[in-house]
Amino acid sequence: MASLSVEEWLADTQGWVEAELERALRAERGHVPAVLADAMEYAALGGGKRFRAALVRLVGRWCGAEDAACSAPAVAVELVHAYSLVHDDLPCMDDDDWRRGRPSCHVRFGEANALLAGDALLTKAFAVLARAQAPWSAPAVLALARAAGDAGMVGGQVRDLGLSGGKVTLAQVEQLHAQKTGALIAVSAELGALCAGASAQRCREAREWGATLGRTFQAVDDVLDVTADREQLGKTPGKDAAQRKPTLVAALGLDETRRYADEQGERARVQAHEWGGPWSAAGLGMVDFLLRRRS
Amino acid sequence: MASLSVEEWLADTQGWVEAELERALRAERGHVPAVLADAMEYAALGGGKRFRAALVRLVGRWCGAEDAACSAPAVAVELVHAYSLVHDDLPCMDDDDWRRGRPSCHVRFGEANALLAGDALLTKAFAVLARAQAPWSAPAVLALARAAGDAGMVGGQVRDLGLSGGKVTLAQVEQLHAQKTGALIAVSAELGALCAGASAQRCREAREWGATLGRTFQAVDDVLDVTADREQLGKTPGKDAAQRKPTLVAALGLDETRRYADEQGERARVQAHEWGGPWSAAGLGMVDFLLRRRS
Numbered sequence: 001m002a003s004l005s006v007e008e009w010l011a012d013t014q015g016w017v018e019a020e021l022e023r024a025l026r027a028e029r030g031h032v033p034a035v036l037a038d039a040m041e042y043a044a045l046g047g048g049k050r051f052r053a054a055l056v057r058l059v060g061r062w063c064g065a066e067d068a069a070c071s072a073p074a075v076a077v078e079l080v081h082a083y084s085l086v087h088d089d090l091p092c093m094d095d096d097d098w099r100r101g102r103p104s105c106h107v108r109f110g111e112a113n114a115l116l117a118g119d120a121l122l123t124k125a126f127a128v129l130a131r132a133q134a135p136w137s138a139p140a141v142l143a144l145a146r147a148a149g150d151a152g153m154v155g156g157q158v159r160d161l162g163l164s165g166g167k168v169t170l171a172q173v174e175q176l177h178a179q180k181t182g183a184l185i186a187v188s189a190e191l192g193a194l195c196a197g198a199s200a201q202r203c204r205e206a207r208e209w210g211a212t213l214g215r216t217f218q219a220v221d222d223v224l225d226v227t228a229d230r231e232q233l234g235k236t237p238g239k240d241a242a243q244r245k246p247t248l249v250a251a252l253g254l255d256e257t258r259r260y261a262d263e264q265g266e267r268a269r270v271q272a273h274e275w276g277g278p279w280s281a282a283g284l285g286m287v288d289f290l291l292r293r294r295s
Numbered sequence: 296m297a298s299l300s301v302e303e304w305l306a307d308t309q310g311w312v313e314a315e316l317e318r319a320l321r322a323e324r325g326h327v328p329a330v331l332a333d334a335m336e337y338a339a340l341g342g343g344k345r346f347r348a349a350l351v352r353l354v355g356r357w358c359g360a361e362d363a364a365c366s367a368p369a370v371a372v373e374l375v376h377a378y379s380l381v382h383d384d385l386p387c388m389d390d391d392d393w394r395r396g397r398p399s400c401h402v403r404f405g406e407a408n409a410l411l412a413g414d415a416l417l418t419k420a421f422a423v424l425a426r427a428q429a430p431w432s433a434p435a436v437l438a439l440a441r442a443a444g445d446a447g448m449v450g451g452q453v454r455d456l457g458l459s460g461g462k463v464t465l466a467q468v469e470q471l472h473a474q475k476t477g478a479l480i481a482v483s484a485e486l487g488a489l490c491a492g493a494s495a496q497r498c499r500e501a502r503e504w505g506a507t508l509g510r511t512f513q514a515v516d517d518v519l520d521v522t523a524d525r526e527q528l529g530k531t532p533g534k535d536a537a538q539r540k541p542t543l544v545a546a547l548g549l550d551e552t553r554r555y556a557d558e559q560g561e562r563a564r565v566q567a568h569e570w571g572g573p574w575s576a577a578g579l580g581m582v583d584f585l586l587r588r589r590s
Contacts, residue, residue: 123440
């Protein structure tokens with residue numbers, strides 16, 4: 001990392017995790033119906049920033065892990081993220097036909113196959129962690145399942161649907177974001193510490209740092225939905241307002257949401273400083289990357 | 296077991312696993328949106344034969360485990376089974392409005408909430424296994440994920456959809472059944488051996504026995520869809536033929552399917568005899584129960 005910019009390191013991480021994902025997805029391909037394997041690869045290998053995998057790898061290296069140890073958790077969080085996008089895009093959910101600059105999975109493969117591909121991607125995330133046969137395999141499964149499940153990401157999605165169309169407060173939006181997107185980002189940082197064999201204290205700190213990054217990420221996301229165009233974003237912009245989604249912009253307005261993002265970014269910077277060590281510059285770079293991103 | 300009939304023991308197991316499921320589902324209820332928690336309970340606590348949990352418990356006890364050790368895997372397989380029914384019933388899949396004598400989950404809670412409740416039930420299955428913090432936790436996660444995922448249950452569901460409406464061969468139906476329903480039943484038996492700390496050889500034998508029971512179970516299921524009425528079945532009968540589903544009856548006809556079920560049951564009996572011991576009578580009773588069931 002010492003000789004790379006954050007952008008270069010993130011690009012390197014994209015290539016690394018894409019190859020690891022491909023390997024995980026193709027391991028049992030002979031037993032998987034072709035249309036299912038294709039839909040899973042379409043959803044999971046379709047690009048993306050790989051921010052969650054980068055967070056696993058960044059915190060993992062920061063805590064002393066080699067890339068080989070970070071592979072399974074990095075793949076697992078990206079599989080969970082990919083599944084969540086496939087299910088979110090379905091007609092009965094956000095009904096979005098466009099994702100990462102391409103037709104969504106159900107537009108390409110049909111609703112039933114997309115639903116099942118999502119199910120299978122989620123399932124594979126846990127298989128990948130368990131197959132690592134590391135001392136942290138079971139704790140990692142528990143952490144990821146809690147972050148992804150009814151008290152985490154899925155719970156947040158239900159809150160999102162329930163709050164759509166009405167007036168929302170900052171507290172409501174913060175609770176929903178903490179579950180819907182924050183939990184998976186927080187656990188990505190936690191899994192990095194976990195797969196490095198870090199102490200329980202350090203794992204908690206990593207999760208906290210990830211949660212702060214998650215708030216930063218989501219605030220920027222809500223701003224971009226208002227200000228970015230479709231080509232930049234790779235998905236349909238302006239949908240939050242059109243569907244009267246419970247966003248920070250709906251609760252606070254655009255300017256206050258920008259200020260909120262900056263505040264959260266500053267908190268994340270302070271934590272990265274406190275950890276110190278040769279990887280703190282990368283941690284600071286990650287914060288800047290989140291604040292500056294345009295897609 | 297010695298003093299109980301198979302029916303009494305299965306009824307006892309139903310009560311046991313229902314209580315364990317309730318405990319697992321309510322552990323984090325304070326953090327879960329009410330509609331999601333309700334939908335998950337509706338789907339997972341809505342009765343059912345609890346055949347998969349009974350198989351975990353039966354093989355577990357047979358291999359020397361206490362009930363306490365069997366709890367997590369028994370809950371996990373029932374959560375996976377419940378999730379699969381919720382997703383299978385969705386309009387984009389089998390579009391079934393009726394399940395276990397009640398409206399299906401999406402009819403009661405709406406499509407989006409049903410989809411998400413299914414996702415959360417699947418996720419919780421892995422959390423429950425990991426939370427057991429047993430030496431077999433990670434191996435159990437891997438076994439269950441493989442049985443439930445793209446090369447197992449989900450793969451079988453895709454094959455089912457792909458083969459619907461056309462002529463099918465016995466080989467096609469056997470492959471689809473092995474994945475769609477057989478894999479989860481086989482892994483239920485395997486998990487029983489695993490949580491008892493049985494040898495790798497015994498775990499394999501248990502999975503084999505479960506796979507044979509799965510073929511028996513599915514053959515009887517295909518027969519019942521033709522011969523049972525709605526009140527007996529608790530779901531809409533005759534749908535297989537109406538939707539031209541790839542069933543054993545479609546491949547073999549009704550009489551040959553009955554013979555197939557008997558053959559598989561006989562194989563399962565032979566294996567139960569070979570294992571011997573005080574629980575072999577219960578194993579034989581389970582085979583008879585599967586062959587005699589009317590719902």
